[in-house]
Amino acid sequence: MGETEFVIEPGRQDIVMTHVFDAPRDVVFKAITDPNLIPRWWGPRQYETIVDHAEVRPGGRWRFLNRDAEGNEYGFHGVYHDIVAPEQVVQTFEFEGMPGHVSLETATFEEVGGKTKYVAVSVFQSVEDRDGMAQSGMQEGASETMDRLAEVIRGL
Amino acid sequence: MGETEFVIEPGRQDIVMTHVFDAPRDVVFKAITDPNLIPRWWGPRQYETIVDHAEVRPGGRWRFLNRDAEGNEYGFHGVYHDIVAPEQVVQTFEFEGMPGHVSLETATFEEVGGKTKYVAVSVFQSVEDRDGMAQSGMQEGASETMDRLAEVIRGL
Numbered sequence: 001m002g003e004t005e006f007v008i009e010p011g012r013q014d015i016v017m018t019h020v021f022d023a024p025r026d027v028v029f030k031a032i033t034d035p036n037l038i039p040r041w042w043g044p045r046q047y048e049t050i051v052d053h054a055e056v057r058p059g060g061r062w063r064f065l066n067r068d069a070e071g072n073e074y075g076f077h078g079v080y081h082d083i084v085a086p087e088q089v090v091q092t093f094e095f096e097g098m099p100g101h102v103s104l105e106t107a108t109f110e111e112v113g114g115k116t117k118y119v120a121v122s123v124f125q126s127v128e129d130r131d132g133m134a135q136s137g138m139q140e141g142a143s144e145t146m147d148r149l150a151e152v153i154r155g156l
Numbered sequence: 157m158g159e160t161e162f163v164i165e166p167g168r169q170d171i172v173m174t175h176v177f178d179a180p181r182d183v184v185f186k187a188i189t190d191p192n193l194i195p196r197w198w199g200p201r202q203y204e205t206i207v208d209h210a211e212v213r214p215g216g217r218w219r220f221l222n223r224d225a226e227g228n229e230y231g232f233h234g235v236y237h238d239i240v241a242p243e244q245v246v247q248t249f250e251f252e253g254m255p256g257h258v259s260l261e262t263a264t265f266e267e268v269g270g271k272t273k274y275v276a277v278s279v280f281q282s283v284e285d286r287d288g289m290a291q292s293g294m295q296e297g298a299s300e301t302m303d304r305l306a307e308v309i310r311g312l
Contacts, residue, residue: 011167011168012167012168012169012283013168013169013170013279014169014281014282055215058217058235059211059215059216059217059235060215061214061215078237079214079215079235079236079237079248080235081234081235081248081250081258082250082256082258088256090248090258092235092237092246092248092260094237094238100238100244102237102238102246102260102262103260104248104258104259104260104279104281106258106281121281121282123169123260123279123280123281124279125170125260125262125277125279126170126277127168
């Protein structure tokens with residue numbers, strides 16, 4: 001299983017996450033953007049993921065829920081600014097537990113020798129928001145998500 | 157006419173623009189979000205502004221054109237992540253002359269003693285993108301836009 005790397009430089013407003021998947025990029029792109037596959041990898045393993053909606057097109061809206069064993073639900077939503085298959089996805093992201101705090105994620109897919117380098121750059125409205133996200137356990141959750149995504153991709 | 161202030165700190169990824177309008181915030185909010193009013197203030201005076209589309213709702217898309225005296229057109233587009241009248245607008249922004257470079261703008265409207273403090277925070281995908289925007293003459297263009305907007309607001 002590949003490593004997920006993070007770059008979180010002091011004073012900046014972004015988090016850069018990189019993961020190399022052992023698959024062509026059209027497969028990686030499909031796994032990430034297919035609403036039928038999203039519940040199988042999005043979020044930490046301890047939660048069930050429900051796709052409330054995922055209009056995968058420029059200007060489309062998405063909303064996913066994480067549900068825990070007690071039935072508590074945590075909502076996330078955003079809009080797709082751009083979808084350029086299989087190269088790039090630009091979207092907004094908001095955790096409904098912190099309304100009004102929005103980030104912009106740019107994901108790029110680069111094929112290198114049959115593998116796919118996936119880079120997701122998230123920029124936040126402030127350094128404080130960025131630091132808050134970095135301190136929230138995001139890296140562990142995102143690493144687990146990338147591991148789950150790699151598993152889904154291996155099965156495609 | 158009020159001053160438009162900018163905060164552009166070295167090494168950060170944002171530009172913060174503030175302008176105080178001498179009007180209640182519902183009037184300022186309407187001037188900024190009404191597609192029929194946008195051509196009267198959006199962009200520098202030297203250009204005609206055409207609203208290609210402006211779906212002013214969460215998940216709606218917008219696209220404006222600036223046309224110069226020779227008929228050259230410059231396109232801009234994005235999506236509205238959130239519209240909370242008359243408090244906040246969160247949207248993406250892309251100049252079509254630099255495709256793939258996207259920023260996230262959060263505009264807040266705060267009423268203070270009958271006036272409205274308008275603050276627009278734009279965050280960019282990189283410090284380089286932010287610096288490029290700051291060096292592009294953006295401040296002059298944005299100040300002129302704010303002056304035009306103040307004129308429109310006075311007439312409402």
